[in-house]
Amino acid sequence: MSFVQKAIEKLQSQTKQPAVQASTRAPAASAEPAIAVVPEPPKPRAPFQPKQTIALNRSALVRSGLLPDAAASRRVAEQFRRIKRPLLRNVQGRGAEPVDRANLLLVASALAGEGKTFTTMNLAFSLALERDVSVVLIDADVAKPHISRELGLGDAPGLLDALADPSIDIEDLVYGTDEPSLYFLPAGRRSEFANELLESDRMLEICATLTQRQPNAVLLFDSAPLLLTNEGVAVSHIVGQVVLVVRAGVTPRVAVQEAISNIGDGPRVGVVLNQASVTLGQQGYYNYGAYGSPVADERPGG
Template sequence: MLIFNKKKKKQLSNDSMENGVHMITAAAPNSIISEQFKTIRTNIQFSNADKTYKSLMMTSSFASEGKSTVAANLAVTFAKQGLKTLLVDADMRRPTINATFSIANPKGLTNYLTDRDFDINEAIYETSNDNLYVMPSGPVPPNPAELLNSKRMDALIDSLEKQLDLVIYDAPPVLSVTDAQVLSTKVDGTILVVRQNIAEKEAVRRTIDLLKHVKANIIGTLLNDVETSGNTGYYGYYGYYGKDDKEVRKQGR
């Protein structure tokens, strides 16, 4: 049994749920941080020479590590390249897309998964960014993991991949609920977001073990909010490490 450091439990921030995440790639496309996201996009695209990723999942060990911010900004970056991109809020317990894209009382993923007569087009919203579409999570269901593990979810993933160039799923943290493990088995690749001074070594190790246990394809780790000698902007430095990079192995020790 793994025992994490006994620290005082912090109350989860609801800021991203209430105010959305900061879309720096849309607001300041030529900033240093936006350029770093472009580099991450390139690294993802060239991480597998034999296959083009059609679906990606962003997750973390715990909340407040920046996975929703990464998912949204990467989605913008891929869309700006001309790829028809859909960002899906698969974090049904702590959704952020509603606030980020100012969608009031949205219908979304749970509506489709629980109502066989629901038209999926009612859950997909255009944004002010060309080629970028979003799907909110919808009403909070009592059984998110079961919905994500349903055949209806499998059919949705398959349909979206056929109609879009890329689908990015913003999933819950791995150590909080089983949702991310379930979804990781259905997408082409999983990216683990690790935030410096927030993520704990044992937590990251346990997260990787859980994802590997379900045979998730972890294509890389994104380390954010890294302290550097220079001023790199509001979020700090974003570094992407492929699955064979030594830094990823270091995180998993």
């Protein structure tokens, strides 16, 4: 049984009220009314209906460098199609071997400015194009909530608020977008205990809540650099897959190796070489290397 499944069951056992029915038989004069407890089969919850929706201003996202400009958009879209395929195979259980929690996906990097947020944003749009998948983009870069700010939600309650206060219903904090299968959860108010909160059982509960309504939901986390903060490492311990962004020709090899060892043996790690110039036959130059490039093989034990 998967980790998330266990969390879902825990949630259900906390919220489900057993149906109690009075017996239709007349009670014996001296006896208490007979009570029959009828176990209620778990009901599928209604599809997720966010209470709030935002319009994604693509031109503003291009201006701020989180989406490619018109000249590059087709090429980048093709690159992200390639990047998402192996991730989706794991989500759908069609990979070479099963990946636990494969639908919890973290975009990480060793150092700052390697292209995590750009990758997260473009991957989110690409995944949302899938017919059978919905995406909850989660800003887990709680120290520098880039996406939340870009979307005008820098001060909105979000992940950290829900982690700190178990009475908050996480679904109240998620935004729908004008992209039908794309949802967004802001980072929320900063906390000095962000690290502990991100690695807590409550985090698993939140992930379970966000995925139980939609069996094909992917939670996609943007994060802080693995070697500069602890928060990115904390999230890597929760997820099943990590997309490790490496700035081609810039990130030192030793930094990549250290980042991979910080992630540990839990999640499946694939490397995206960002802003690489690779000539592929007649197809021209690609800014992204292939997902799962040879650097990934340097993972200890990998």
